Amino acid sequence: MSLPSFERIYIDEASEGSDVAARVRSLYPAEIISVATSDNDLLNRKGPMSAEEFNRSKRTLWLTTFKGQFFKRCPGATQKKALTCCNYHVLNLGSQCNMNCSYCYLQSYLNSHVTKIFTNIDQALAELKEMAESFPSQPFRVGTGEVIDSLSLDEITLYSRKLIEFFNQYPNWMLEFKTKSAKVDQFLDVTTKGNTTVSWSINPPAVIESEEHGTARLHERLAAAEKCLQKGFKIAFHIDPMIWHPEWKENYTSLAEELNKKFRAEDVHIISLGTLRFQPEQRHMMRERFGMNSYVTSAEMFKGEGDKLRYDAALRAEMFQFMIQKMKSLNPKWNIFLCMETPETWIQSFEKIPMQMPELRSFFKPLPQVREFQNS
Numbered sequence: 565m566s567l568p569s570f571e572r573i574y575i576d577e578a579s580e581g582s583d584v585a586a587r588v589r590s591l592y593p594a595e596i597i598s599v600a601t602s603d604n605d606l607l608n609r610k611g612p613m614s615a616e617e618f619n620r621s622k623r624t625l626w627l628t629t630f631k632g633q634f635f636k637r638c639p640g641a642t643q644k645k646a647l648t649c650c651n652y653h654v655l656n657l658g659s660q661c662n663m664n665c666s667y668c669y670l671q672s673y674l675n676s677h678v679t680k681i682f683t684n685i686d687q688a689l690a691e692l693k694e695m696a697e698s699f700p701s702q703p704f705r706v707g708t709g710e711v712i713d714s715l716s717l718d719e720i721t722l723y724s725r726k727l728i729e730f731f732n733q734y735p736n737w738m739l740e741f742k743t744k745s746a747k748v749d750q751f752l753d754v755t756t757k758g759n760t761t762v763s764w765s766i767n768p769p770a771v772i773e774s775e776e777h778g779t780a781r782l783h784e785r786l787a788a789a790e791k792c793l794q795k796g797f798k799i800a801f802h803i804d805p806m807i808w809h810p811e812w813k814e815n816y817t818s819l820a821e822e823l824n825k826k827f828r829a830e831d832v833h834i835i836s837l838g839t840l841r842f843q844p845e846q847r848h849m850m851r852e853r854f855g856m857n858s859y860v861t862s863a864e865m866f867k868g869e870g871d872k873l874r875y876d877a878a879l880r881a882e883m884f885q886f887m888i889q890k891m892k893s894l895n896p897k898w899n900i901f902l903c904m905e906t907p908e909t910w911i912q913s914f915e916k917i918p919m920q921m922p923e924l925r926s927f928f929k930p931l932p933q934v935r936e937f938q939n940s
């Protein structure tokens with residue numbers, strides 16, 4: 565496995581004594597590491613980035629401490645009532661990503677000009693402990709892959725190890741890593757109580773090749789999933805974003821067959837489906853960064869729920885129905901759901917909304933007692 569590549573690494577004075585700082589100093593050449601000073605223009609810079617600044621933000625790493633509250637709600641749960649979301653909680657232990665997908669929403673979301681890793685994970689764990697004490701029977705689901713890939717920088721932080729061990733104390737909680745990397749070897753020796761799900765966003769090889777630059781190839785992601793399964797971790801797949809291209813039916817059929825060949829439906833916790841969506845304001849940056857020779861930058865998109873650009877509703881429903889029928893024809897036991905979709909699309913695709921589907925109801929049940937921990 566090759567190390568994530570950075571041209572420059574800055575370390576805050578407050579982060580110097582952390583395990584992550586020690587590990588970074590042991591893994592990367594001293595010439596590219598500097599102490600972060602308060603007058604560093606790049607680290608202080610905030611606001612929208614040009615395409616070149618965004619590219620550079622992926623090559624510059626800043627080890628710092630997070631000053632706010634770590635524990636947040638999934639954006640879908642707080643943004644728009646129109647979206648049917650899965651009551652999911654997010655824990656951000658850094659921001660930016662060392663991979664490079666053409667559709668990545670971070671292109672319109674981030675305003676820091678560097679990749680950050682927060683070194684005060686102990687504070688995050690203390691917040692979680694407080695929640696555990698306040699709501700001992702609440703079955704929280706916590707994901708770490710909102711504004712940073714859960715695992716692509718994990719060989720630097722080794723945070724997966726701490727989190728798995730922490731969650732082992734709360735067997736009715738679920739920890740979810742979400743990744744497009746194949747970096748799992750660093751935690752496979754940690755015993756899980758079965759409440760850590762490692763999940764992969766997957767796409768057919770043609771889409772990975774065209775749109776998901778610097779990510780693990782499909783066969784590498786599936787091989788990593790097999791390793792996790794063998795070690796007792798739950799696994800899940802997000803076929804998301806499904807991307808229209810001329811051969812989409814053949815390619816998504818092959819993907820469904822590959823999943824069916826490699827995994828038993830009962831071993832895969834869930835398969836979520838989503839279609840391409842992004843904020844209109846990132847279209848310009850996407851075109852500047854990836855040109856028009858991309859299924860994403862050249863797609864015909866329409867403004868829809870959450871003000872995002874999406875395929876039109878009929879195409880979304882066609883893609884969902886196609887994939888659901890394909891998976892179910894291979895094995896009716898596959899547990900499939902739609903993420904960040906409207907009730908209308910659920911009904912078109914499944915003829916039901918999630919609360920009417922016993923196997924999915926627990927994912928969507930509101931958790932009213934945890935409101936005080938929500939982000940505003």
Ligand code: SF4
Nearest residue numbers: 661663664665668744
């Ligand atoms: S792996 Fe995820 S976070 Fe990273 S570039 Fe791709 S979409 Fe963005």
